[in-house]
Amino acid sequence: MRTDAREVVEAVFSDVLGRLGFMFAEPAEQDYAPAPANDYLLARVAFQGPFSGALLLAAPSDLCLELSSNMLGMEPAPENSAIHGDALKELLNVTCGNVLVALAGEEPVFDLSPPEVAELSRDDWEALVRHTASSLLVVEDEPILLHLYREGEATS
Amino acid sequence: MPYNMLIVDDSATTRRMIGKTLRLAGVDIADIHEAADGRQALELLREHWVDLILTDINMPVMNGVELVETMYRDGLMQTIPVVIVSTEGSVTRIDQLKAKGVAAYLRKPFTPEEIRNVVEEILGVSHEN
Numbered sequence: 001m002r003t004d005a006r007e008v009v010e011a012v013f014s015d016v017l018g019r020l021g022f023m024f025a026e027p028a029e030q031d032y033a034p035a036p037a038n039d040y041l042l043a044r045v046a047f048q049g050p051f052s053g054a055l056l057l058a059a060p061s062d063l064c065l066e067l068s069s070n071m072l073g074m075e076p077a078p079e080n081s082a083i084h085g086d087a088l089k090e091l092l093n094v095t096c097g098n099v100l101v102a103l104a105g106e107e108p109v110f111d112l113s114p115p116e117v118a119e120l121s122r123d124d125w126e127a128l129v130r131h132t133a134s135s136l137l138v139v140e141d142e143p144i145l146l147h148l149y150r151e152g153e154a155t156s
Numbered sequence: 157m158p159y160n161m162l163i164v165d166d167s168a169t170t171r172r173m174i175g176k177t178l179r180l181a182g183v184d185i186a187d188i189h190e191a192a193d194g195r196q197a198l199e200l201l202r203e204h205w206v207d208l209i210l211t212d213i214n215m216p217v218m219n220g221v222e223l224v225e226t227m228y229r230d231g232l233m234q235t236i237p238v239v240i241v242s243t244e245g246s247v248t249r250i251d252q253l254k255a256k257g258v259a260a261y262l263r264k265p266f267t268p269e270e271i272r273n274v275v276e277e278i279l280g281v282s283h284e285n
Contacts, residue, residue: 016265020173071169071173072169072172083169089167090167090170090173093167093264094243094265096243097243097244097245097263097264098245100244100245101246106245107246108246108248109246109248110244110246111214112243114214114215114216
């Protein structure tokens with residue numbers, strides 16, 4: 001992913017996170033090495049339009065719990081993983097819509113798929129972190145990862 | 157006079173957030189009904205009268221555009237104003253939806269003031285502080 005597109009994704013995400021989740025994101029330092037989480041969630045939304053691809057958002061489940069609490073203004077039950085995933089999906093959905101406007105302008109029409117969420121293994125999380133096209137941010141001392149994939153674009 | 161609302165979105169989190177924002181904004185609400193997709197919304201509309209519908213576009217089973225198109229083929233449902241609440245920001249898409257009869261378009265993320273202004277303009281009420 002081109003550096004300017006990555007910067008757009010990070011900036012839009014930070015803005016949306018602040019307005020939806022009342023949380024703040026900072027770029028991870030180069031030597032940032034968070035302790036491995038027990039589990040992670042990965043949300044994905046695909047888009048089709050003048051260009052097509054997908055936006056991924058991954059985070060530790062504990063951070064998703066905090067996100068859903070902030071978005072709902074209440075304490076969701078820790079075992080209610082469906083709500084945590086739902087909050088992550090909505091954060092991703094809003095981010096993607098705004099990223100596409102930032103990248104392509106307000107005229108083009110994009111069709112977004114309903115976002116999906118799934119559990120992510122620690123190994124797959126580590127692989128995403130190592131990917132050169134991923135953005136790693138820090139939110140409430142926890143890592144959060146974004147990855148914009150555009151069809152036909154080299155990712156290395 | 158309190159209003160009945162229908163919020164249509166496949167995200168339970170979003171439905172709760174919109175309902176909460178409407179109340180925070182001081183909109184006079186009687187009941188808020190919820191549906192996870194357009195088909196559920198239509199089933200609900202056959203059972204309950206609502207004064208305003210807030211719907212997402214991007215939903216499984218039946219999306220917001222399909223919901224609007226179906227409603228506007230029904231003599232009674234077509235009188236219910238619809239506000240699209242979506243993350244999509246295409247001016248072209250917004251114009252297409254308004255041409256189909258959608259009352260307003262609210263782009264996420266929105267503030268309580270923004271949703272209040274849209275709702276009050278459509279329902280023809282004013283906010284009293």
